Amino acid sequence: MRRFIASCVAGLLTIACTGDPSPEDVSPTSSDRASVAPDEGYGPARLAGRMTNPDITESSGLAASASRPGTFWTHNDSGERPVLFCLRADGGSCGVVNISSAGIFDWEDMARGPGPAPGVDHLYIGDIGDNAHVRDSIVVYRIPEPRSTGVAEATEIVLTFPDGPHDAETLMAHPHTGDLYVISKGDAPVVYVARAPLSSRMGLEVAGKAPSPGFLPGPTGGDISPDGSRVVLSLYTGAQELVLPPGARFDSIWKQEPMDISLPAVAQREAIAYALDGRSIISTSEGPGGPVHRVSRR
Numbered sequence: 001m002r003r004f005i006a007s008c009v010a011g012l013l014t015i016a017c018t019g020d021p022s023p024e025d026v027s028p029t030s031s032d033r034a035s036v037a038p039d040e041g042y043g044p045a046r047l048a049g050r051m052t053n054p055d056i057t058e059s060s061g062l063a064a065s066a067s068r069p070g071t072f073w074t075h076n077d078s079g080e081r082p083v084l085f086c087l088r089a090d091g092g093s094c095g096v097v098n099i100s101s102a103g104i105f106d107w108e109d110m111a112r113g114p115g116p117a118p119g120v121d122h123l124y125i126g127d128i129g130d131n132a133h134v135r136d137s138i139v140v141y142r143i144p145e146p147r148s149t150g151v152a153e154a155t156e157i158v159l160t161f162p163d164g165p166h167d168a169e170t171l172m173a174h175p176h177t178g179d180l181y182v183i184s185k186g187d188a189p190v191v192y193v194a195r196a197p198l199s200s201r202m203g204l205e206v207a208g209k210a211p212s213p214g215f216l217p218g219p220t221g222g223d224i225s226p227d228g229s230r231v232v233l234s235l236y237t238g239a240q241e242l243v244l245p246p247g248a249r250f251d252s253i254w255k256q257e258p259m260d261i262s263l264p265a266v267a268q269r270e271a272i273a274y275a276l277d278g279r280s281i282i283s284t285s286e287g288p289g290g291p292v293h294r295v296s297r298r
Helices: 004-009 250-255
Strands: 046-050 061-064 071-075 083-088 093-100 107-114 121-127 138-144 150-153 155-160 168-173 180-184 190-194 201-203 205-209 221-224 230-235 238-243 259-261 269-274 280-285 291-296
Touching: 061 121, 061 221, 061 280, 071 107, 093 138, 107 221, 107 269, 121 168, 138 150, 155 180, 168 230, 180 221, 205 250, 230 269, 238 250, 238 280
Parallel strands: 061 107, 061 269, 093 150, 107 168, 155 201, 168 221, 221 269
Antiparallel strands: 046 291, 061 071, 071 083, 083 093, 107 121, 121 138, 138 155, 168 180, 180 190, 190 205, 221 230, 230 238, 238 259, 269 280, 280 291
16 A cells, blocks of 8 residues: 555645744653543644655654654655664754665654663564565564664564554554554554564564444554553544543553544654653654644643
8 A cells, every 4th residue: 555545635624833832851751551631632733844864755654862862763665774863853964874674665753762771762663564465474673772873683573463464554563561462454463562672583462453444444653652552543544543532541541432633734644652741742754855743632
C-alpha cells in the first residue's frame, strides 16, 4: 500500500497549520498500571516545520529522543540504507546514525523503550512490513539510544505471528514493562505482543484488537505515551487515541473507545509519536521535505 494512497487522502482534511509549541521533559513512573486524568482534548494541529534533510524521502517511523530532549528519530521505508535520522522539533536535521548488523527489507515503524540494561533507553526499529504476506517472520532491531550521531550496533529480535504472515506498520514498546506491540494492517487490525524479557527469537501472542481504521487500511504507525496511559494510532486520514482507565492493566486499553484526532491531509501519513512530556503528538508524512505536524492537549 504505497503511492496511490496520496490521491485518496489529499483534500480530506482542511486544518490550518501555524506555530509550534515546545516539548517538555518529564519522567514517567515505573508500572504497567496508569492513573489517567480526565481527557482535556486536543487543540488544532500546527505545522512545526518541514524535514530539511534531503535523504529523508519516506519518513515511516518516529520516536521522541530521551537522550536529546526536544528532538526525534525517524527512518525511511524499504529500499533504503539502515539509517536513523535525528530531527529537531521544527524538522531541521541534527545528524544521522548508521545501524550496523541490520538488514532492511521493509522498515515500517520505530519506538523508544527500556531494554536489557536497567535505566538505559533503547530504540526499536521494526522491519515488519509484508505487503505480499510472504515472510515467515519479522525482525525488530534494538540499539541503545545514541547520545550522538555516528554508528550503532544492533541486536536482532526475530518475531513470529501465531496465525501466519501479516503486513504490519505499527511497532510500540511499553515504557515500563518493555513489552513490544505489533499491530497488523488492514480492515480489522489485530494487536500482537512479545512479552519482556525479550530474546533473539520469540513468538507473538494476541493481545487484543485495534480500532477499525475506516475506509482506508491501517493503522500506519503508533506509540504509547511515556506514562503508559495512552496509545495513539496513525491513519492515512488522521489519528486515533485510546486512553487507559485508571488503575487498569495496560492490555485493557484495546477495549476502549477511540477518540479521533484531526490532522491535516498529507501525501502519506505513516509515522506518529508522543513528545517526551506525553502532552503533544507529532506526525510526519512520506515524501521529500515532508511536513512535521503537532497537536497538543489543552
